[in-house]
Amino acid sequence: MTDVDVIVVGAGLAGLTAAHALVDLGATVQVLEAADRVGGRTRGGFTADGQWLELGGQWVSDEHTALRALVDRFGLQLVDAATSGRVVHVHDGRVVEAQALAQNHIELDSATAQFTALVEAVDMEQPWRTPDAAVLDEQTFAGWIRTVVPDAAARAQFTAACAALFVPDPTEVSLLHAAFYFRSTGLIGALRGIDRQAQEWRIDGGPSALCDRMAAGLGDVVRLNAPVHKLAHNDGVLAVTDDGSRYTARHAIVTTAPPMAARIRYDPILPSDRDQLSQRLHSIAVVKIYLVYARPFWRDAGLSGEAVIEGGPIPVVMDNTPPGYAGGVLVGFIEGADSLKWGLRSAAERQQVFVETAMTVFGEQAANPVEYLEYDWSMNEFTRGCYSGHFPPGAWTSYGSALTAPVGAIHWAGTETAREWTGYMEGAVRSGERAARDVMASSY
Amino acid sequence: MTDVDVIVVGAGLAGLTAAHALVDLGATVQVLEAADRVGGRTRGGFTADGQWLELGGQWVSDEHTALRALVDRFGLQLVDAATSGRVVHVHDGRVVEAQALAQNHIELDSATAQFTALVEAVDMEQPWRTPDAAVLDEQTFAGWIRTVVPDAAARAQFTAACAALFVPDPTEVSLLHAAFYFRSTGLIGALRGIDRQAQEWRIDGGPSALCDRMAAGLGDVVRLNAPVHKLAHNDGVLAVTDDGSRYTARHAIVTTAPPMAARIRYDPILPSDRDQLSQRLHSIAVVKIYLVYARPFWRDAGLSGEAVIEGGPIPVVMDNTPPGYAGGVLVGFIEGADSLKWGLRSAAERQQVFVETAMTVFGEQAANPVEYLEYDWSMNEFTRGCYSGHFPPGAWTSYGSALTAPVGAIHWAGTETAREWTGYMEGAVRSGERAARDVMASSY
Structure with a gap:
């Protein structure tokens, strides 16, 4: 019994x-x-004036049928996470329109096409049986990007787009894992800014x-x-x-x-395979950060609030203002080695670098937030990081079958x-x- | 108090x-x-007739001054681990003389020269400050080997030599870590069979x-x-x-x-950096295996007992007969994914593959060992692997300083x-x- x-x-x-x-x-x-x-x-937080915000996972896509069924079952609502307006990149230190950038780079088009072919070839049930799995799993995603995108500025753009899709450090994942991940989520179009990311909805209340x-x-x-x-x-x-x-x-x-x-x-x-796998998978160090403003002033300029910032400690910023909230909310992420470096500093310093980043993207009006919120996932004792466990080179091909085997x-x-x-x-x-x-x- | x-x-x-x-x-x-x-x-074992053998770490070099001082202090002796005779490679399925192989391949000479330059450039106190550290740490050792040794047979030889020097899976370590490791041990000459490995001595009694x-x-x-x-x-x-x-x-x-x-x-x-580092370093799954024979018959043919076997589950075999022992002892290693696969089989099957490997190298006389011993380090609860923690891509450059920081x-x-x-x-x-x-x- x-x-x-x-x-x-x-x-x-x-x-x-x-x-x-x-x-x-x-x-x-x-x-x-x-x-x-x-x-x-996932984790909830509140602004000083009582508005809920998500300090962890948050976005829901149309395709998230299982999650949406749970939301229904437990009597919650989805709220629209869509933003309108222009997306900008901070590229080579300058603010440029994402759309303009996306349409004008042969290397990125070629890289995306090559990557798409890799993504489509992944064996999703047994990734270690993907054609050429050993070769794909013996190189890092970053190393592959360097080869197919020799131009440093274009590479920075591609890498920033990966970070916006929660692969903040392509150095640490194998090419096979990157292909698996993008196949699993179907988000490869978002790498070139063509499709929406999986961010159509949020759960009301978080x-x-x-x-x-x-x-x-x-x-x-x-x-x-x-x-x-x-x-x-x-x-x-x-x-x-x-x-x-x-x-x-x-x-x-x-x-x-x-x-x-x-x-x-x-x-x-x-068993050995399970333990060896566990020694290799790692979570990403990430601090999720928020700036709350009196109003979403960036919309006045026709901006969506979404920005990909190459080379800085905050590679992606988005408008995360809940529907109906009077204020304006920007969310950002400090990830990987940057999050360790910034994690050692004070909250005031993290706020300051976020404000400076926002000012670069959205101008002087970003100088005066009414509130700053943050959550450092790497310091959560029971997750020690966030997003998901990433596979370094060799892990899928040598130990992948242990991931789900009882x-x-x-x-x-x-x-x-x-x-x-x-x-x-x-x-x-x-x-x-x-x-x-x-x-x-x-x-x- | x-x-x-x-x-x-x-x-x-x-x-x-x-x-x-x-x-x-x-x-x-x-x-x-x-x-x-x-x-x-380290771990001791005994043959059926009472001879000590090492089931874990064992080799002592002339340069191991700290260890040798301990051996002296605690009243133990070093015994000669030297073997004479020819070293062979099983290359492309055939037994060839290692010396002949070593002297005759331009690609391997070039690869060794290039790797030597990388090794000599490593900043040993702060490996993450090595020139071009980011680029070296964003690629795997295996990926680099593939680039500099395009010939598959030569690459198999180079990879087998790495395995013999306790880097059994170059897929899983960054090029920066491989360079650090070979600088730390000074064993780069052994990659081309030019120098002895760090295996001059053993500790009497283990x-x-x-x-x-x-x-x-x-x-x-x-x-x-x-x-x-x-x-x-x-x-x-x-x-x-x-x-x-x-x-x-x-x-x-x-x-x-x-x-x-x-x-x-x-x-x-x-702190985050220490935890993130711990999530990335991994130990190698390895089974140390022994065949004990009535006598070291391979010496009759002028063979040292040392062999590098490309492509098989046991990449390296050595004569590990303790001085004065009447029998002959061969030691081998099953490593990485091979050790998981073979670890699931019976000891009799592991013995069989070792016997078959020994017969390939040393002939029919290897068919009849008097004893087989083994120890599977991946199944040791408190080490879950052996040799040493290896660094995957990105670990040194992003988290390396946490390795020793109190x-x-x-x-x-x-x-x-x-x-x-x-x-x-x-x-x-x-x-x-x-x-x-x-x-x-x-x-x-």
Whole structure:
């Protein structure tokens, strides 16, 4: 006899989705969340005047069918995230129109065409079986970009566009992984500014409101402040939390990012391929930053608020003003090594560099925000980074099959394990549904 | 008041050396070792007839001055590891003389010359300040090899030589890291078979004998079976082991491999750069395998027993017969993705592939070993791999400075932190001495 059928480790979107799916299928669950809140890599914040903002994952696309179904189910609404007006690039130190830049560079057209061919060739179920996988996985995305875009200015533009699509450091991911990622999200058109990014919608109240409702719907089976220290899985599963509490189940679904899942002590230890994979996947250090203004003044000049800034510490800025809010909200990201450097400085200094960046893009009116908000994901103890686990060279081809393979009674979920919309909230939701189905179908 | 001055996490060579150095300097120490034995990535084994063999790190070079001083101090002897006779390569499926192969390939000469120039340019104190560091760190060693050695057969030879020097998968390390590694060890000549590798000596009784004596010399301050679960470092250090035991000290030295150090829970959490680095460094999956024969028959044919085998699961084989032993001992390594694949099979199957490999190289007489021994480092719970932590692209340039930077009262040791002989036992010893000096000089 076990306490429940399934222990779910982590109460982010993947874990909450898995728990609900299991309950729907008639199983009993225990959700163990390390942090003092649910939501994982989503997180809510409020302006001084009470407006909700998202400090973590936030965007919803028309194609995010699984997430949208959850939004419906839990009685929330989507709100329009669309902005109109011109998108600008800060290119070579100058502000230029994105559209003009996009249409006028042969190297970028060629690079995008070549990359599109790579993206279309990826074997999405078994990326390590993609034609020429070994060669694609032995080079970095950055190294490949350098080869196909020799012009430094064009390369900076391409790299900035990648950062805007949540691949902030092409040095750290293999070309195969980059191709997999862009195939998974279908966002390759956005690299050339042709298509919209997957940013049509936001959840009214933020994804944290959804996670809160999902947790409330599960009731007291969600335990907060319960980091799982040990998972024994000899005969069923025994989870021991940091305070010594013990929970037993027939199965477990671990939904944390793979680098964090590796910090649980397993008994018996995990197979080599899974552990080796965990040693290689890494999350991105990122600080999400906000400037709140009295009004969205950039719209007066016909600007959308969206800007890609090459070479600076904040590669992308967007208008993130919630519909109906009187003020104007700009969101930005400081990522990778830049976020470490800026993370060591004061919030006032981070605010200052964001203000300076905004002034470069939008002019003098950006000088006087009414508020600055930020959240440093790399300093979140239970995520140590955000977006998603990225694969360095060699990881997919040597260890990729361990990403989703159950280990006895232990199953794996989380946006990293999704084949469609990996790295997005949608991927997390789909992974939770998939893991719940797998557990119920498991005869283990 | 604390229990001791310094807690040393890990009783491998780095930890034991640090502990002795601290005691020599007048400090009190507590060594906490997770496993049921000391030795870390060294490990002893015995043949059925009682002969010691090394199942982990083993080779000592003339230049390993720090390690040799320890061997002297603890009353052990070095024994000659030299072999005479011809070295062979299995190249393109055929057995050829290594010397002949080494002297006859323009591409390899050119590649070695180019790599030598890169190696000599590395800034060993701050590798991220090496000229063109960003470009060197954005490509993999394998990708670079493919460019400078277009001929597939020559490339296989170069790659096999790297494997013999403990860089089994050039896909997974950046070119900058490869250059750093070969500069650190001075072994670039060995890539072309010109110089001896760092394998002149062995420790009589094996390094495990040295570690056992070092532990005995420390007495009851070495506690086994004590995985450190948590390190609090608000005011001094509090280490909590898996069974709830608590130890306090003014400082700690963590000597485990960086991927394992990341699995300790720190309070407060580590700075972003250190955590991000830990998410990127990885250890190599490797199975060390032995065939014991009634006698070293290969010597009859003038062969040294050393062979580099391109394309097979065992890229390098060596004569590892201890001096004075009547039998003949061949050692081999199954590494990386090959070790995962072969690790899932039975010991009998691994023995069989080693026998087949030995027969290819040494003929029919290799068919009948009297014994097979093996140790799978990837399945060691507290190392999850061996050799040393390798740096993927981007890690040195973005996070390298965190490798040795103390975090308050916590210092870092282990062969990964050594600038000279990183990846070797010598690096571990030097790192332990360095960390002990740093702690004593710290005013924290």
